[in-house]
Amino acid sequence: MKNKRITMSIIIIAFAFLASCANNSINSSSEKGVYQKIKESGIITIAMEGTWSPWTYHDENDKLVGFDTEIGEEIAKRMGVKANFVEGEWDGLLAGLSSGRYDIMINGVDITPERKEAYDFSIPYAYMKTAIMVNKDNNEIKSFSDLKGKNTANTISSTYAELAESYGANVIGVDDLNQTFELLTQKRIDATLNAEVTYYDYLKIHPDANVKIAALSTDANLVGIPVKKGNDELVKELNRVLTNMRNDGTLKKISDKYFGVDVTKQ
Numbered sequence: 001m002k003n004k005r006i007t008m009s010i011i012i013i014a015f016a017f018l019a020s021c022a023n024n025s026i027n028s029s030s031e032k033g034v035y036q037k038i039k040e041s042g043i044i045t046i047a048m049e050g051t052w053s054p055w056t057y058h059d060e061n062d063k064l065v066g067f068d069t070e071i072g073e074e075i076a077k078r079m080g081v082k083a084n085f086v087e088g089e090w091d092g093l094l095a096g097l098s099s100g101r102y103d104i105m106i107n108g109v110d111i112t113p114e115r116k117e118a119y120d121f122s123i124p125y126a127y128m129k130t131a132i133m134v135n136k137d138n139n140e141i142k143s144f145s146d147l148k149g150k151n152t153a154n155t156i157s158s159t160y161a162e163l164a165e166s167y168g169a170n171v172i173g174v175d176d177l178n179q180t181f182e183l184l185t186q187k188r189i190d191a192t193l194n195a196e197v198t199y200y201d202y203l204k205i206h207p208d209a210n211v212k213i214a215a216l217s218t219d220a221n222l223v224g225i226p227v228k229k230g231n232d233e234l235v236k237e238l239n240r241v242l243t244n245m246r247n248d249g250t251l252k253k254i255s256d257k258y259f260g261v262d263v264t265k266q
Contacts, residue, residue, distance in 0.1 A: 034103050034227065035234035043084050046072045047102035050087035051176040054201045054258040055108045067258040068106045071125065074250060075106075078241045089175055090155040094119070097228055104225050104238070108195065110159040111222040119226035122238040125251060126223035126263045128195040130163065132214045135184060141191055141214045150190035153180045159221065160193040177202075185210055195221075197259045220266065 038044045048056040048068055056066040064085055076083035086102060096102045097119065108128070111121050134141050141150065148168030154161035156173040164171050172189060174180050181202060183189045191214065199213055225242075227234050245251045251264040 033231045033233055034100075035231060035237060038079070038081055038103055038234070042081050044076050044079065044081050045084045045086055045101075045103045046076075047086055047088065047093045047096055047105040048072070048107040049090055049093070049176065050085075051178065052108065052198075053177070053205070054197070056087075056106075067126075067254055068108060070254045070257075071245075071251075072104075072106045074245060074254070075238065075241050078244065079237060091157050094157070094226065097226060100228065104227050104234075106225055108223055109226050111224045112159055115226065118229070120229055120231060120235050121227075122225040122235055123242055124222040124224050124266075125242050125246075126255070127220040127266045128197065128223055128263060129220050130160065130193055130217040131196040131199050132191050132193055132216075133184065133199055133211050134191045134214045135187055136210045136212045137187075138190065138214070143215050144217075146214075147191065151188075152191050152193060153183050153189045154192060154194070164191075164193050181206075181209070181211070197261070197263060201259070 050056050050058060050064055052066075054067055056064065056068045059065045064087070069085065072085065073083050086096075088096065090107070093102070093105050093107060094115075097105050108126070109115070110128075111124065115121070132141060132144065132147070140146060144163075144167050147164055150169050151172060152161075152164040152169045153172040153174045154164065155175070156171070161171045161173075169191070172183070174183070177194070177198065180189075180192045180194075184192055196213070196216060199211070202211070203209060225238055227238070242251070246264065252262045255262050255264045
């Protein structure tokens with residue numbers, strides 16, 4: 001009986017060891033990460049909104065274009081793969097990145113301490129000052145401190161919504177930038193926060209819009225490409241490509257095309 005127990009114990013230990021090896025093999029395979037999957041499939045899946053001009057939007061022919069769209073296309077080209085753009089609402093994009101639905105997200109994503117805890121980031125490829133935009137008839141808001149108690153609108157999980165809340169604003173959740181400007185021009189909100197260049201791009205399309213910039217942030221936000229944690233090889237490749245794009249003037253060229261200024265330098 002004792003020998004049987006010993007034998008059973010050996011068998012159990014052996015199975016446990018084999019299971020552990022199998023798990024380690026699976027983990028090792030998964031740890032090869034997103035970069036290897038991209039190279040093997042020849043496709044990089046890029047998440048973006050598709051509704052935020054001039055970053056990522058649809059032109060008059062319903063073609064997906066924009067600053068971030070061209071950045072994504074160029075990254076894919078230099079990696080030797082094809083870009084597969086998947087559009088969605090902001091709130092679901094980062095979640096999709098975490099779940100593995102997307103490989104990377106290129107959508108004017110600010111690099112923040114909170115996001116760096118959840119995702120790995122590429123080096124910055126753009127630098128953006130934050131603007132408080134108000135209706136031209138609004139003379140009450142002249143600084144960020146004036147946002148206290150005021151109603152603003154942004155996509156809920158955006159850094160702009162978080163910034164507005166940090167100054168005491170009541171943030172109304174919206175689906176996209178177009179909805180935000182509708183609320184602002186209709187005076188249903190007091191203000192909205194967004195990248196300074198977004199304001200000028202909106203004016204290009206709506207030159208008679210009754211909106212203005214009330215205040216600008218002193219420091220610029222760093223914009224980078226988030227990836228799922230633990231994919232160092234992919235981050236290294238993104239950094240290599242972005243560095244080359246900066247050095248050969250490609251980043252500046254794309255920025256000039258969509259913003260009229262070079263937002264890729266600090």
